[in-house]
Amino acid sequence: MSEQVSIAESRIARAPAVLKAYGLGSCVAVALYDPETKLGGMGHMLLPDRPSSSPLGSESKYVDVGICQIVDQLVRAGAKRETLVAKIAGGANMFETSYQTLINSVGARNAKSARKTLGTLDIPIVGEEVGGNRGRTVEFDLATGKILVYCAHTENPISL
Amino acid sequence: MPFLKLNNVQMDILKETSNIGMGHAATALSQMIGHPVKLRVPHVTITKISQVPEYLGGAEKMMVGITLQVLGDARGSIMLLFPQESAHRLLCNLTGDQGKVLIMNEVTISALKEVGNILSSAYLSALGSMLHKTLIPSVPLLAYDMAGAVVDYVLIDLSKSSDLAMLVETDFIGESSSDLAIKGHFFLIPDPSTLDMFLDAAGGYQ
Numbered sequence: 001m002s003e004q005v006s007i008a009e010s011r012i013a014r015a016p017a018v019l020k021a022y023g024l025g026s027c028v029a030v031a032l033y034d035p036e037t038k039l040g041g042m043g044h045m046l047l048p049d050r051p052s053s054s055p056l057g058s059e060s061k062y063v064d065v066g067i068c069q070i071v072d073q074l075v076r077a078g079a080k081r082e083t084l085v086a087k088i089a090g091g092a093n094m095f096e097t098s099y100q101t102l103i104n105s106v107g108a109r110n111a112k113s114a115r116k117t118l119g120t121l122d123i124p125i126v127g128e129e130v131g132g133n134r135g136r137t138v139e140f141d142l143a144t145g146k147i148l149v150y151c152a153h154t155e156n157p158i159s160l
Numbered sequence: 161m162p163f164l165k166l167n168n169v170q171m172d173i174l175k176e177t178s179n180i181g182m183g184h185a186a187t188a189l190s191q192m193i194g195h196p197v198k199l200r201v202p203h204v205t206i207t208k209i210s211q212v213p214e215y216l217g218g219a220e221k222m223m224v225g226i227t228l229q230v231l232g233d234a235r236g237s238i239m240l241l242f243p244q245e246s247a248h249r250l251l252c253n254l255t256g257d258q259g260k261v262l263i264m265n266e267v268t269i270s271a272l273k274e275v276g277n278i279l280s281s282a283y284l285s286a287l288g289s290m291l292h293k294t295l296i297p298s299v300p301l302l303a304y305d306m307a308g309a310v311v312d313y314v315l316i317d318l319s320k321s322s323d324l325a326m327l328v329e330t331d332f333i334g335e336s337s338s339d340l341a342i343k344g345h346f347f348l349i350p351d352p353s354t355l356d357m358f359l360d361a362a363g364g365y366q
Contacts, residue, residue, distance in 0.1 A: 006210035007312060008319065023219030023308015026316055046209075046312065046319045061209075061319055094313055095227060095301035106316050135309025137220055152222060152305050 002139075005029070010043035010060040012073045015142040022137045024090035026107035028063060028130070029138045030114050031087045032070050032123065033145045034079035040142045041070040048106070048113035063113040071121060087127035087147050087160050088114045089138045107131070127160030166206070166326075170359050174204045174328055177290060177358070181283040182330040182346060188282040189275065193253040197342070200331040209315050209325050216241065216345065219308030224262075226276030227314060228300050230284065233293035234357055236350035237314045238283070240276050241307070246342045247272060253342075264304050276300040279346065291361040314349050321352050 002018040005011050007027060013019055015038035021029040024044065033040040043066040050062040059065045075081050091111035111130040118125055129136065129149045137150040139157075148157040166174075182199055190197045205215065213219035224247040230236040242250065248262040254271050262268075280297040288295035303310050318325050328348040350358060 007213065007308070007315060008208075008210045008323070023213055023306035023310075023312070025303075025305070025309030025312040027312045046316045058323060061323070092309065094225075094303040094305060094309055133303070135305035137306065152220075152309075 005042050005044045007044050008046055008058055008061040010041060010045075010066055010070050012039065012041035012070060012077060013142055014039050014077075017142050019140040019142070020138065021090075021140075024136045024138060025092055025094045026090070026110060028088055028090040028107075028110040028114055029136075029140075030063065030067055030070070030118075031089075031138070031140045031147055032067070032074060032084050033087070033140075033142070034074065034083050035085070035145055036083050037079050038142055038145075039074055039077055039079040040140060040145065041074050042138070042140050043067065043070055045110065045114075048109040063110050064117045067114065067117045067121070071123070084123050085126045085145070086114075086118050086123045087140075088118075088125060089129045089136055089147065089149050089160070091130040092132050092134055092136070094133055094135065129158055129160055166204075171204050173359060177287055178204075178328045178330060178348060180290060181287040181348075184286040185279040185282040185346070188278050192275070192278060193250065193342075195253065203327075203329045205327045205329060206324055207327070209319050209323060212311055212315060212325055212327070213308040215327075216307045216311065217243075219306060221307045222305070223307045223310050224272060224302065224304045225307075225310035225313075226273060226300050226302050228276065228280050229298040230295055230348075230350075230354075231298055232288070232296040234295055234350065234354040236348060236354050237317060238276075238280050238297065239311065239314050239345075239347040239349065240279060241310065241345040241347070242272075243343060244304070246344060247304075249342050250275065262304075269302055273300040273302050276302070283346070283348075291358065293357070293361060314347075317351075318349060325349065326355070 019042040021044040049064040091107040139148040147160040222244040226240040284295040
């Protein structure tokens with residue numbers, strides 16, 4: 001049973017579900033997992049942080065408020081806040097160039113924002129597959145908490 | 161302006177401007193590869209950002225994406241997408257290479273970027289002269305990867321101001337017989353403020 005997490009969406013589920021985010025570029029996937037209850041959630045976020053001036057739109061679009069939203073939902077569903085662990089993937093810079101514009105660094109800023117937010121929430125990051133210039137597909141198995149990261153140009157997935 | 165509020169007349173204006181711009185671009189491409197290139201009438205699609213990769217045929221489909229920023233009097237992005245088979249065929253036509261698979265190296269990347277450059281320049285100059293605006297394409301950037309990963313780059317820019325994406329899409333088709341056709345998607349993704357300017361210049365506002 002696998003459920004897709006599209007761009008700007010987040011989803012929580014319980015084992016034996018598998019959460020999948022396809023084709024991450026500069027976007028990041030943040031996976032949160034409680035090994036005791038086997039509850040987990042994943043977000044597929046586009047932007048590092050929500051500007052205070054524009055509360056418009058869905059929270060799951062932004063890394064910072066998106067993570068908080070998943071944590072809240074997990075806790076409400078019965079996950080233990082203290083045992084939550086996190087894994088992050090994505091945050092690539094797909095269009096490598098010799099000149100760097102602001103948008104080019106958005107992948108890096110997404111990953112940075114994820115680390116910062118998780119740090120503030122005191123949730124340990126137990127796996128990372130970020131940066132570079134390759135697209136990724138992420139498969140988060142809630143039965144084990146394992147994440148498989150598939151890249152287009154390599155044969156075997158990376159396990160986190 | 162929120163995309164949702166676009167009326168039929170305004171949609172038609174966007175389609176028609178795109179049609180003319182793309183006509184010029186197709187002529188440029190035909191001359192470059194030495195075969196006629198056909199156009200499919202453009203669609204203006206307004207869709208949730210989360211649905212865009214599916215719209216392109218699935219987030220994991222391998223694509224060559226060439227993107228440029230629109231500079232000058234208007235802002236926005238252009239994204240040109242070729243499924244990998246089409247990119248390969250295009251390269252065979254351009255370089256005379258008879259290789260069986262798509263190989264990315266300095267020469268092929270440069271050739272594909274040049275295609276992006278020529279199409280975008282032709283498109284923007286036609287659009288610009290019609291709207292009496294100066295539109296300049298930036299240096300093209302290229303990525304060869306999963307469709308989702310290639311397009312999220314432009315979606316990020318869009319998502320800052322909206323949960324919806326407006327795509328002005330034109331498909332072009334090479335020799336329409338057979339599987340030898342070259343297929344591609346050409347997207348113009350105007351910034352919301354630029355969209356106002358477009359419609360204004362084209363008489364879409366009373």
